[in-house]
Amino acid sequence: MRCRVLVCSMALVAGCSGGGGGDDAPPKSGADVPRGDVAVADPGKALARATFDGPSGKIELAVVSLTARGRLANLALSLTPHHPDKTSMGAFLYFGYYVPEATLVDPVNLKRYLVVKDSEGAALGAGNVNYNLNQPNTLQYTFAAPPENVKSIDVHFGDFPPFRNVPISR
Numbered sequence: 277m278r279c280r281v282l283v284c285s286m287a288l289v290a291g292c293s294g295g296g297g298g299d300d301a302p303p304k305s306g307a308d309v310p311r312g313d314v315a316v317a318d319p320g321k322a323l324a325r326a327t328f329d330g331p332s333g334k335i336e337l338a339v340v341s342l343t344a345r346g347r348l349a350n351l352a353l354s355l356t357p358h359h360p361d362k363t364s365m366g367a368f369l370y371f372g373y374y375v376p377e378a379t380l381v382d383p384v385n386l387k388r389y390l391v392v393k394d395s396e397g398a399a400l401g402a403g404n405v406n407y408n409l410n411q412p413n414t415l416q417y418t419f420a421a422p423p424e425n426v427k428s429i430d431v432h433f434g435d436f437p438p439f440r441n442v443p444i445s446r
Contacts, residue, residue, distance in 0.1 A: 322354065324431070324439040331372040332365070333358035339431050340414075342380075343445050344421040348392065351378060351431065353415040357407050366406050375403070376434025378417045382426055389419040389429075 322338035329335075336356035343350050357370055367375045378401060380389040391401040402415035422429055428441040 323442055326437070326439070328436050330357065330370075332370050333360060335436075336412075337433060337436065339439050339442050341445070342429070342431065342442050345446070347421055349380070349389075349419045349421040349444065351380070351417045351419065353378065353402075353417075353431075353433065354412045355407070355415055356412045357409055359409045362409055364406055364408055367402075370407055370409075371434070374434075376436070378402075378415070379432045380419055380422070381430040381432060381438065382422050383430060384426060385423070387422070389422065392418045392420060 322340055323342065325336070325338035327334055327336050335358065338354040340352040340354050341350070357365075359365065359370070378391065381387070382389070391399045393399050400418035402417060405413070405415070407413050422444065424446070426444065428443045431439040431442045
């Protein structure tokens with residue numbers, strides 16, 4: 277299996293898990309696996325959007341879709357990180373040595389949903405990706421689906437203010 281590892285220091289040991297298999301393995305499929313509506317998220321068709329001051333420049337963040345199917349939900353975000361001097365950078369470095377996590381919060385049932393992990397313990401989410409700076413990047417996350425009666429939910433990304441009442445399509 278091929279993987280890219282960004283080594284930030286001698287003390288940091290990085291590994292990778294191929295939750296979906298190696299480059300030659302077929303993708304996982306099943307009745308409960310949500311399919312994203314878009315291969316590349318279009319921030320122009322966002323359900324919610326905001327601009328924040330980040331550690332390396334302005335950050336444009338948009339919730340492009342939140343789709344529940346069966347027992348899983350898929351969240352697609354568009355992240356446009358800005359930097360005056362670079363064209364790409366790892367999330368770990370861009371955000372000041374941490375990678376923001378995405379979570380969903382159900383304010384009615386008082387539940388926080390974390391990214392689902394595969395059988396090897398790897399999160400089914402964006403992870404420590406390399407961002408193209410000054411242009412949109414698509415981040416995808418998989419969660420346990422909220423109950424059918426939950427029509428909207430709050431989307432959190434790191435320490436940034438949450439997007440409230442994001443509609444869930446089913």
